[in-house]
Amino acid sequence: MHTPILGILMLDTNFHRPKGDIGNPETFPFSVEFKIVKKATIERVVKMEDSALIEPFVQSARQLQDKGVKVITTSCGFLSLFQQEIQSKLHVPFYSSSLMQIPLVYMLTGGKVGVLTARKSSLTKKHLEGVNAHHTPVVIEGMDHMPAFTEAIVNETDTLDMEKVSVEMRQAVTRLIDNHPDVRSIILECTNMPPYRSALREVTDLPIFDILTLSRYVVGSIL
Known part of the structure; x- marks a missing residue:
């Protein structure tokens, strides 16, 4: 099986994601794999800036990394807050925002x-x-x-x-x-x-x- 190039750490959300949204696989001209970070809600990420989520994001990113993805990103620009903490725990390129x-x-x-x-x-x-x-x-x-x-x-x-x-x-x-x-x-x-x-x-x-x-x-x- 072909290993996806891009791994995407998804917030735990339910809204519709049309083509063009990062959460829709048809958005990309290359293979992607999604990983939902459980309990990483918009409330906790955007409104609360909850640093307790750093470790769940790191663990989820490592799971994608172990599957062989070459690059990892996220589904929320507000995760720029934790860019350095997450990236330091990975050995593939990671861009949060x-x-x-x-x-x-x-x-x-x-x-x-x-x-x-x-x-x-x-x-x-x-x-x-x-x-x-x-x-x-x-x-x-x-x-x-x-x-x-x-x-x-x-x-x-x-x-x-x-x-x-x-x-x-x-x-x-x-x-x-x-x-x-x-x-x-x-x-x-x-x-x-x-x-x-x-x-x-x-x-x-x-x-x-x-x-x-x-x-x-x-x-x-x-x-």
Whole structure:
């Protein structure tokens, strides 16, 4: 049996994951293997910053590593908080978050980086420090007050409506750009946001980076 190239540590969630989401195998042009980290809920990872989850993530990552995967990532950008702790226990490349691209994107574009996150109120300097991005000029916009996105993906209390989320994503990016016209690029923190890239293209032609652009870059390094 062919060994998957990319191992993905999944949060313990139940919402629908369309193509383009990191949790859908059809998203990738290469083989992947998913591993759910039990009890790693959005509540514990995003809202509580629960460091007790580091060891379960390490153990799950080691299981993927032992199966022969060449690279490991996660399904939540907020795990940047634990990038260094998890990576230090593995011997294959590990990238926790699309936020790792911030310093590179800043150098590529020569200007301020706009970050669109699932929950601005939870994204702190500590998350940027975890991936050495805290010295880079960034501005952050969140989906905190976008009901379709928040209820389906953050709170898991409603069914995902992609049309409504597309509208909300466009609104958030438009607000980000209007409030910060010096932004030269956009990074999508949330691994559930890539399915809406085409919607974002309706309101901006800025370079957009996400967990999939990072995945193609890292996986490409071992092919």
